[in-house]
Amino acid sequence: MKKNIIIGFAAVLSLISCNKDKEIINSLSDYNNSMESKGYHFGDKLQLPKDVTENAESISISFGEKETSDLTIDPKFFTFGDNEVTFNIKTKGGETLNQDATINVFTKNPEQNISYEIVKEYPHDPNNFVEGFLIEGNTVYESDGLSKASQLIKYTLGTTTPIITEKQPADIFSEGCAIVGDKIYQLTYQNKIGFVYDKNTLKKISEFPLPNEFGEGWGLTYDGKNLIADDGSNNLYFLDVNDPSKVVKTVPVGGYKDIYNQINELEYHNGFIYANVWHKPIILKINPVTGETVGKFDFTKITEENTKNDSENVLNGIAFKGDNMLLTGKKWSKIYEIVVK
Known part of the structure; x- marks a missing residue:
């Protein structure tokens, strides 16, 4: 009898303990x-x-x-x-x-809403599915995506006729690009490789495997020391320019209330990284050291004008002409020049 009482008491304690754990x-x-x-x-x-x-x-x-x-x-x-x-x-x-x-x-401080004014518009070929967008002087370098349609082109701002076109194999889906000296580096979406081209002729010099740290290539820019890539997450990957398969460091991007996954096209300018977010009408201004989003442009009106016939024709092109920003998107018929107020 005593033994049964002890066993019963132990069972009650076990039940109490189990309930407390739950x-x-x-x-x-x-x-x-x-x-x-x-x-x-x-x-x-x-x-x-x-x-x-x-x-x-x-x-x-x-x-x-x-x-x-x-x-x-x-x-x-x-x-x-x-x-x-x-x-x-x-x-x-x-x-x-x-x-x-x-x-x-999230970040401690809210992003500053950056005001701007459109000061000029240029024509853009509406057939181009823009993934990478650069300008040097008055020359635009553009990486256009989609399988069986990917290309790297070079043209003069204000025209839509390429000076040089480098068509890519049918299985390649081109993504972001960046200029480093006399070379252009370019990512691919899911092909797991990147390319290096001669900037003047657009002829391919070499290719490299994408780092194991990210599976897809999206945006690419250059800060004067490292290539900076993203993969559609909120991470920025700093790559060794002499060995782009090597990740030097990873900097996650944060906002005040948003994580900002799906960061896409990138541009480095005056110490900050500018990035659009896929399927959102915004461009972020990011501190590349901390990953903190310090500012945000709202391009809702411009984006709505260019996506009314196809929601996939999103904002996806950032470049700087002096201190003025140029922006365009996938299959947009215009390039907009804005001045930051």
């Missing part, structure tokens, strides 16, 4: 879900529910092989955007509980 996990899950859209900023302290903290002997957060017991949003562990983590809780009852979560990190 309460901890459910409470932590509810907290994480409530914070996922609200997000955090660097320096914020995670204010976990009392159900969790009062019943935990220790709490840590792991990021794959990294782990910390400091519940502060520290840039040593977190980056802008989605951070996939696991909470590890050792309870006072001796159990170890794990809870997966997504912690979103």
